[in-house]
Amino acid sequence: MSDMFSVTLPSGAIWTPTFVAALDxxxxxxxxxxFRVCPRGVxxxxxxxxxxxxxxxxxDDDEDDEYEKKVMTIAHKELCIGCTACAKxxxxxxxxxxxxxxL
Ligand code: SF4
Ligand code: SF4
Incomplete structure (x- = not known):
């Protein structure tokens, strides 16, 4: 994992965040x-x-929309801080x- 992005926490522990990659x-x-738990508008x-x-x-006006269902999408992947709240x-x-x- 040494070539992966990681941060050193105040305790000295190393934490390797995992960022949102895909949504099925x-x-x-x-x-x-x-959406409600994401702190970053991703x-x-x-x-x-x-x-x-x-x-x-x-x-607020859904009546004329022609869709089968609503789904969440990753609109701004670059803003993700890797907290994994969405997955949890x-x-x-x-x-x-x-x-x-x-890098
Ligand atoms: S990992 Fe955190 S910041 Fe990234 S999309 Fe999920 S909730 Fe938002
Ligand atoms: S939390 Fe709900 S809206 Fe978000 S990805 Fe899962 S099923 Fe879809």
Missing amino acids: EEKCIGCGRC LELVGLDEDGEHIALAG ICPKKCYTHAAAAA
Whole structure:
């Protein structure tokens, strides 16, 4: 793991964060739990149409939206700090996290 990004905690312990890498849209039920716990604005709820394409949600007026279901997406992966709160709270085990290569 020496070539992976890690930080030294105040205790002196080494911690290797694992960052959000993938989200399984097949399993996702769009419950929004992960969105609520993410402290970094990484995630975004979108509509998924019958062709598997993402559709931006209109906000408070859903009536004309043509989507099959709502799914969470990783909208801003670069903002992730690797806390894994999203994976811990997800009831469907949608998330894959991975350590990052050190620069
Ligand atoms: S690991 Fe933490 S910061 Fe990254 S997407 Fe999940 S909740 Fe947000
Ligand atoms: S917590 Fe899991 S099932 Fe719920 S919206 Fe997030 S990824 Fe989807």
